[in-house]
Amino acid sequence: MSRIVYVNGEYLPEESAKVSVFDRGFLFADGVYEVTSVVGGKLVDFDGHAARLERSLGELGMTAPLARAELLDIHRELIARNDLDEGMIYLQITRGAADRDFAYPESATPTVVLFTQTAALIDRPAAQTGIRVISIPDLRWGRRDIKTVQLLYPSMGKMAAKQAGADDAWMIEDGFVTEGTSNNAWIVAGGRIITRHLGTEILHGITRAAVKRLAEEAQMQIEERAFTLAEAKAAEEAFVTSASTFVTPVVEIDGTRVGNGAPGPITRRLREIYIADTVATAI
Numbered sequence: 001m002s003r004i005v006y007v008n009g010e011y012l013p014e015e016s017a018k019v020s021v022f023d024r025g026f027l028f029a030d031g032v033y034e035v036t037s038v039v040g041g042k043l044v045d046f047d048g049h050a051a052r053l054e055r056s057l058g059e060l061g062m063t064a065p066l067a068r069a070e071l072l073d074i075h076r077e078l079i080a081r082n083d084l085d086e087g088m089i090y091l092q093i094t095r096g097a098a099d100r101d102f103a104y105p106e107s108a109t110p111t112v113v114l115f116t117q118t119a120a121l122i123d124r125p126a127a128q129t130g131i132r133v134i135s136i137p138d139l140r141w142g143r144r145d146i147k148t149v150q151l152l153y154p155s156m157g158k159m160a161a162k163q164a165g166a167d168d169a170w171m172i173e174d175g176f177v178t179e180g181t182s183n184n185a186w187i188v189a190g191g192r193i194i195t196r197h198l199g200t201e202i203l204h205g206i207t208r209a210a211v212k213r214l215a216e217e218a219q220m221q222i223e224e225r226a227f228t229l230a231e232a233k234a235a236e237e238a239f240v241t242s243a244s245t246f247v248t249p250v251v252e253i254d255g256t257r258v259g260n261g262a263p264g265p266i267t268r269r270l271r272e273i274y275i276a277d278t279v280a281t282a283i
């Protein structure tokens with residue numbers, strides 16, 4: 001079935017949606033994106049994603065081509081036109097089309113693309129079984145706090161994981177875990193919930209922020225600091241967070257079982273609390 005997608009002000013069947021071969025997103029990965037989850041036809045943490053988008057654009061010297069309210073309208077229109085109940089909305093904004101030149105063009109009209117993806121987010125088998133990860137060196141650029149579309153290394157990491165019979169990869173820098181290929185990494189050690197502090201080394205996950213807030217509200221102990229791969233392997237529990245996985249248990253790292261090899265109680269509780277909050281606050 002063909003989706004209706006949004007391209008530069010138009011709602012089109014996906015087959016008719018086109019962008020220029022000169023688009024700097026295509027030539028230079030000169031663009032940013034967001035993935036917002038949809039539950040019960042409503043958007044999860046729209047404002048958080050919109051704020052991060054504005055920040056990403058600002059870091060690349062681009063101004064937001066659409067106001068937040070207009071973006072919200074487009075998201076909602078796509079949900080309606082595609083009858084989306086559960087899944088994601090992908091949004092990408094590039095600097096636009098210009099003759100190939102490393103320097104930013106003086107004037108280019110940003111390209112804005114949004115499309116829907118149907119997916120079961122709440123009832124996912126991985127939430128019950130947990131996922132297995134391998135570790136790989138983090139060879140990405142240094143501004144991982146900007147959500148750019150240059151995703152080749154994470155893509156390679158995911159393929160390395162698949163080839164190793166695992167589900168995903170955690171990236172390691174100077175012995176410390178930075179994050180997963182497309183999610184933030186967490187462990188539970190000594191009963192404390194640990195996730196890496198914010199900085200330029202990781203993406204500032206919107207789900208991470210919500211889970212942190214909800215854990216604090218539930219009086220759980222949170223520590224924001226870097227943790228090593230060895231700590232993760234010896235942890236009681238491990239999990240990842242993202243808009244598309246919510247809170248998903250990690251049960252194996254490089255072939256070593258985490259805890260008893262089954263999703264742990266703190267992870268399961270956080271997933272439950274997160275989903276309850278998500279359903280209650282989606283707009």
Ligand code: PDD
Pocket residue numbers: 035179180181182183184202203204205206207208241242243244
């Ligand atoms: N990825 N870290 C990285 C490198 C990511 O790509 C993502 C999200 C996250 C989690 O951020 P959030 O909680 O805001 O989704 C962390 C999205 C889902 C993707 O690329 O599909």
